Amino acid sequence: MIFMIDKLKLQIREDLEKSLSAKYNQPINVVVEEPKTSGLGDISIPVFSIVKTVRKQLNEVVEDVINALEYSSAFNLIKAVTRVGGFINITLDRLGFSKAVIKENQSASFGQLDIGENKTIVIDYSSPNIAKPFSVGHLRSTIIGHAIGNILEKLGYNVVRINHLGDFGTQFGKIIYSYLNFGDKAKVDKNPIEELVKLYVEFHEIAKEKPEIEDKAREIFKELEQGNPEYQKLWSHFREVSLSEYMKVYEMLNVRFDSYDGEAFYNDKMQAVVEELTEKSLLVKDEGAMIVDLGEDMPPALIQKTDGSTLYITRDLAALFYRKKTYDFDEVLYVVGNEQKLHFEQLKSVVKKMGYDFYENIHHINFGLVLQDGKKMSTRKGKIVKLEDVLMEATNLSLEYINEKNPDLANKAVIAQKIGVSAIIFNDLKNYRTNDVEFNLEDMVNFVGQTGPYLQYTSVRISSVLEENSFNCENIDYHLFTSDHSFELIKTIAQYQEILIKAKSEYSPSVLAKYLLSLASYFNSFYAKEKIVVDDVLERNTKLCLISIIRNILDEGMNLLGMQVIRKM
RNA sequence: GACUCGGUAGCUCAGCAGGAUAGAGCAACGGCCUUCUAAGCCGUCGGUCGGGGGUUCGAAUCCCUUCCGAGUCGCCA
Numbered sequence: 139m140i141f142m143i144d145k146l147k148l149q150i151r152e153d154l155e156k157s158l159s160a161k162y163n164q165p166i167n168v169v170v171e172e173p174k175t176s177g178l179g180d181i182s183i184p185v186f187s188i189v190k191t192v193r194k195q196l197n198e199v200v201e202d203v204i205n206a207l208e209y210s211s212a213f214n215l216i217k218a219v220t221r222v223g224g225f226i227n228i229t230l231d232r233l234g235f236s237k238a239v240i241k242e243n244q245s246a247s248f249g250q251l252d253i254g255e256n257k258t259i260v261i262d263y264s265s266p267n268i269a270k271p272f273s274v275g276h277l278r279s280t281i282i283g284h285a286i287g288n289i290l291e292k293l294g295y296n297v298v299r300i301n302h303l304g305d306f307g308t309q310f311g312k313i314i315y316s317y318l319n320f321g322d323k324a325k326v327d328k329n330p331i332e333e334l335v336k337l338y339v340e341f342h343e344i345a346k347e348k349p350e351i352e353d354k355a356r357e358i359f360k361e362l363e364q365g366n367p368e369y370q371k372l373w374s375h376f377r378e379v380s381l382s383e384y385m386k387v388y389e390m391l392n393v394r395f396d397s398y399d400g401e402a403f404y405n406d407k408m409q410a411v412v413e414e415l416t417e418k419s420l421l422v423k424d425e426g427a428m429i430v431d432l433g434e435d436m437p438p439a440l441i442q443k444t445d446g447s448t449l450y451i452t453r454d455l456a457a458l459f460y461r462k463k464t465y466d467f468d469e470v471l472y473v474v475g476n477e478q479k480l481h482f483e484q485l486k487s488v489v490k491k492m493g494y495d496f497y498e499n500i501h502h503i504n505f506g507l508v509l510q511d512g513k514k515m516s517t518r519k520g521k522i523v524k525l526e527d528v529l530m531e532a533t534n535l536s537l538e539y540i541n542e543k544n545p546d547l548a549n550k551a552v553i554a555q556k557i558g559v560s561a562i563i564f565n566d567l568k569n570y571r572t573n574d575v576e577f578n579l580e581d582m583v584n585f586v587g588q589t590g591p592y593l594q595y596t597s598v599r600i601s602s603v604l605e606e607n608s609f610n611c612e613n614i615d616y617h618l619f620t621s622d623h624s625f626e627l628i629k630t631i632a633q634y635q636e637i638l639i640k641a642k643s644e645y646s647p648s649v650l651a652k653y654l655l656s657l658a659s660y661f662n663s664f665y666a667k668e669k670i671v672v673d674d675v676l677e678r679n680t681k682l683c684l685i686s687i688i689r690n691i692l693d694e695g696m697n698l699l700g701m702q703v704i705r706k707m
Numbered sequence: 708g709a710c711u712c713g714g715u716a717g718c719u720c721a722g723c724a725g726g727a728u729a730g731a732g733c734a735a736c737g738g739c740c741u742u743c744u745a746a747g748c749c750g751u752c753g754g755u756c757g758g759g760g761g762u763u764c765g766a767a768u769c770c771c772u773u774c775c776g777a778g779u780c781g782c783c784a
Binding site: 171173190223224306307401426436440445447449450469474481504507508509512514540544573575576592599601602648652 | 712719724726733747764782783784
């Protein structure tokens with residue numbers, strides 16, 4: 139059974155390649171695509187490359203391809219074949235195609251994709267640093283990681299979501315020192331992250347005058363590592379209060395994790411890595427530190443500092459092996475910014491050198507930096523934009539819109555927040571993830587055009603029609619789907635599954651986001667042209683069925699992206 | 708300096724296993740609410756695809772070169 143347009147294209151391609159290869163007695167590659175300009179049909183086949191391989195006249199090849207098409211198993215869904223120069227344009231049988239799409243959509247198996255069955259993917263995202271504010275960069279990681287995780291689950295993968303908290307390192311020595319010497323317990327309890335950051339900043343100011351406190355901090359950290367109960371208690375307290383603040387953000391974004399094991403969790407698992415590297419003779423002493431030489435292409439990986447303490451990559455290696463052992467993953471994804479590209483290349487390279495094949499399944503899902511005035515945002519420069527403020531701003535603005543457009547709406551505050559938060563999520567996901575983004579509040583809370591609210595609004599429009607009218611998808615007049623604006627919708631619906639697969643293969647939610655925009659756009663055009671609740675029972679039922687399918691896809695798609703679906707706005 | 712990523716309409720971006728007149732949204736301008744939510748729809752305006760070479764029937768897409776921006780480059784994470 140062929141229904142999806144991409145499957146149809148694939149089928150035509152396979153059939154043509156088979157019969158043409160036989161005819162010309164050599165392997166033939168056939169390109170099957172969708173015409174970029176409208177009015178030329180639904181599917182097109184440029185034959186130039188075939189002409190080149192077989193060294194025959196263009197006309198002759200065109201003839202051969204058209205003849206071969208008739209023997210394709212997809213031919214029953216083809217209505218017309220025309221030729222424009224070196225292009226063969228295929229027009230689909232709209233009636234037959236619509237029927238296939240709607241039937242497929244109604245079947246129980248719709249959307250149940252199983253390409254990820256029995257496969258496990260570990261995905262590491264969000265990972266904020268304890269005692270530091272939740273940055274806009276971590277917001278990107280959180281949003282992108284969450285959406286990719288959802289898409290993977292939709293495709294049938296077993297997904298393990300890990301929040302690899304930055305809860306370890308010399309900075310804890312500094313914070314503990316500051317807290318003990320000039321901290322205020324009450325203040326910290328009341329406003330943990332803000333106060334801890336203040337203490338951290340204060341530490342650095344004092345360290346300018348009295349550099350010896352740096353040694354104190356290192357000492358405290360060393361004792362913390364070795365299990366000093368007082369320091370451990372403080373560390374664990376700071377971790378807890380920070381995490382509970384992050385949880386508020388996660389709750390607002392509707393994000394969950396399977397594990398919050400951060401860097402500290404791997405503290406006792408690093409020695410084994412160092413030992414294994416030593417056993418495999420990969421560790422070399424260089425300028426007092428222990429490194430793994432990675433050849434000409436890459437700078438070496440620093441595994442152990444001169445003073446014997448370990449580094450980021452050592453911890454990541456320990457975490458990686460732990461995850462492999464614990465989850466036996468097929469792939470592991472790290473949703474971490476562009477600036478750590480080299481780090482992950484080194485990580486893969488070290489794993490490869492250690493002789494493990496699974497280095498190929500380690501993917502750095504990099505994303506662009508959040509820039510301010512064209513430069514990387516820096517905590518040190520104190521230009522911290524508080525995430526809560528951004529979410530608040532978006533919520534307030536959407537409330538203003540509601541008051542203007544629909545002042546009698548019930549639950550305004552709740553809906554305003556759902557719109558505001560979703561606007562920010564969508565704004566991040568609609569563009570390809572590796573693009574850098576300039577921090578711009580106005581863009582983030584834009585509600586007009588290619589935005590989150592546009593999708594929500596489209597779904598709400600459909601809901602308000604469906605709410606008042608019952609329908610069934612058994613009794614359909616497929617002829618109604620043959621108009622241009624209806625058939626665009628049918629073709630777009632038919633692309634949904636392929637879009638999910640593409641979003642997975644590129645690890646980019648933007649593929650889905652762009653698709654939802656185009657579906658919504660086609661619907662809104664349709665909505666402007668056609669009255670849905672008409673007197674004719676069959677026509678009304680047919681249209682209601684169609685728009686309900688559209689709403690299902692919009693809603694599911696929005697959920698996959700991490701947005702909130704609403705019924706009224 | 709080396710390496711990586713990017714440069715497409717005034718702005719934000721699609722398109723990039725080479726294919727037919729380079730597409731959206733925003734902004735600007737002009738239409739469309741006595742009919743299912745106008746956060747919408749329709750139209751107009753807007754481009755030497757950073758510059759220069761090359762590969763070929765054909766280049767935004769591939770190669771080289773050059774300019775511009777960002778990021779990274781052993782003891783932070």
